[in-house]
Amino acid sequence: MFKKNKRISLLQYWTSRYLLTLFIGLAIISFISAAWIRHTTFENRLELMAFLADETVYRLTDTTNPNNGPINGIPGFIGDRERFNMREIDPILYVVDTEGNILTSNRPVPPGSAKNVTGLLDGEEGTKEVTGEREPEYVVIRKIENNDQLLGWVLVMEKKVNLTRVNQAYGQLALLIGAVALLGWIAIYFLSKRLARPIKQVAEAAKHVQEGHYAVDLPQDSKEKEVYELVTSFKNMASKLEQLEKTRTELLAGVTHELKTPVTSISGLLQAVKDGVVTGQDAIEFIEMAMVETTKMKTMVGDLLAFNHFAVDAIPVKIESVDVNQLLRDAVAQWEVMQDDELVSVNLHLLDQPVLVEADIVRIQQIMTNLLTNAKQAMDKGTITLTLTDQGDTLSMIVKDTGRGIPQEEQAFIFERFYRGENKKYTVRGLGLGLPLSKMMAQSVGGDLRLIESKTSGTSFELVLQKATTL
Known part of the structure; x- marks a missing residue:
């Protein structure tokens, strides 16, 4: 034992x-x-x-x-x-x-x-x-x-x-040593007590978090840098855990709803055709509508699979040198072909000279498609401005829209998986994986994706890519 x-x-x-x-x-x-x-x-x-x-x-x-x-x-x-x-x-x-x-x-x-x-x-x-x-x-x-x-x-x-x-002299020495020992013990006791107090408070707060209570109250007036960082980091962690717990709950409801809606539509459309409620051309239209819903559901499931694969580095990327101007033109053209209205236009500001970047063409096109789609969803009509800037060893792609912006309290969570802001939660169907997946794809090719700014006059995202190494 x-x-x-x-x-x-x-x-x-x-x-x-x-x-x-x-x-x-x-x-x-x-x-x-x-x-x-x-x-x-x-x-x-x-x-x-x-x-x-x-x-x-x-x-x-x-x-x-x-x-x-x-x-x-x-x-x-x-x-x-x-x-x-x-x-x-x-x-x-x-x-x-x-x-x-x-x-x-x-x-x-x-x-x-x-x-x-x-x-x-x-x-x-x-x-x-x-x-x-x-x-x-x-x-x-x-x-x-x-x-x-x-x-x-x-x-x-x-x-x-x-x-x-x-x-x-020995007596005086003993008295002096005794006094120093007493003062030392008192100093050590109070210093240790001061150090133990915030650690004990964090331990108690950790028990509350373990029980599912994320609203912790910890004093942040400590003068010690390390103790202050410990308390602050724990409070931030508790806040993030609370947000993740909310996101998890919303995910279960959201995924269920998002998958249930096309399944219900497909079932109803096919049942109408089967029962002869619609015939002829109407039946064909019902079947086409069912195919559209099937495609949407397939896309959502594909996003889930792609995100899970990227999360465990299971999807290989094909890095090659490509002209960034041409890469951007092709990505925008591909996105515009999929749009069925012309209320939103794209204004390109490319580099004066051709510049090669290290990138996976398919992944970059996926990132640009997601950024442009998000920008379009943020405004009823207007112009999306896409600007390329040479920054030495890297290239910066800034996608700016003129939409309503992202609320300040939501900006810290937009790259969290399955997170969906209040503006999109009830108006746009999806799983909240677009931006997290785009960021992971950008990092997989040595770049990054980040939010530059967002206010009521518009939002700007920046995609950073590495320049190709020249011999």
């Missing part, structure tokens, strides 16, 4: 991980800071011991001070032991003669100390680490000289543990 993964909230997930990362980072910083504080404190206290030793030597050899004298007068100088006590450390100070005998100290001399002190003298000044009876110690050694004559030695000793003890 597979164990189901337990899901946790985005706020809890990222807060816990950010907090763990923060604590690990602060722990590393604390370790490095503590080591640095310990080392710096140790060095400073050694320097303080060296200063104490140098100051003692100076006081003992300063002949201008009447209170100082030869080395035997030292006890009067250091009799006040508190004078040499320091806040952080309390070192032991010895003054010894050249033989290593302790002359004086800032503390009572314990038995056996003379021997230990003598063992530290090797004739050189400096700072040494020695192993005491219980724990390591550091000693600073300085010569006492007068007129280049060695009079004795000054030794300043302190335990290593006292030199490295920084409890107060």
Whole structure:
């Protein structure tokens, strides 16, 4: 059996991980800071011991001070032991003669100390680490000289543990790290909460969309670019899904109606002929009318099949180089032959010189037929203007009519499959596949079809084709 993964909230997930990362980072910083504080404190206290030793030597050899004298007068100088006590450390100070005998100290001399002190003298000044009876110690050694004559030695000793003890500094560091950790956790919590809020709202909206409720209310006042784009994209997606759902419902009704109408007409016409309601020439006319309805139904079914094939790239295209002027003349002529009235005319504006384009002649003629037919349906009478423009690597074909235009709210959906605007839904029969299929055919030959503008004075579509490559 597979164990189901337990899901946790985005706020809890990222807060816990950010907090763990923060604590690990602060722990590393604390370790490095503590080591640095310990080392710096140790060095400073050694320097303080060296200063104490140098100051003692100076006081003992300063002949201008009447209170100082030869080395035997030292006890009067250091009799006040508190004078040499320091806040952080309390070192032991010895003054010894050249033989290593302790002359004086800032503390009572314990038995056996003379021997230990003598063992530290090797004739050189400096700072040494020695192993005491219980724990390591550091000693600073300085010569006492007068007129280049060695009079004795000054030794300043302190335990290593006292030199490295920084409890107060550690406490301050711990307080600082704790404050930073608390502030970091608060910042991470509120930032994660701010990030999780719109994502949670989008997730809730997605559940509503899944249930078929497309009217989602999401705030769009986010200052983060990515969050704003997420919310905006989701709202646009929900709006488009709602439109597609409406289109799907209308498609079922529309296709049923569009296919039912010719079937009903054909059935009625043939039934009249069969029952002898009409005879002779009338019967022949009824049969011709049935054939017309059959052709219409065949055309609609053909559009459905063609669109499905193009949608899965199942229809191959035959690309060849062709003169664009001649291609346009033939397409317009073919369309005009199929028109049974002359209320709408086509005005051509071709290129001055022949230019070759890469195109499938049949597909381009289908696109132009659909554009011209749509333009004619948009106006009762008038002129369709078709203009060719050379744009360098491409050619632009603009088809402009003088019809009533496409409503602003419908323009974003005209290339959606099965979409039919309100102006055509109840006046023109069809499945709403003309423009989507035309756009797919244009893209199949490396071009594109787009709406340039549409207003109450007319509509303009642009077909873009690639120029033929010249060797």
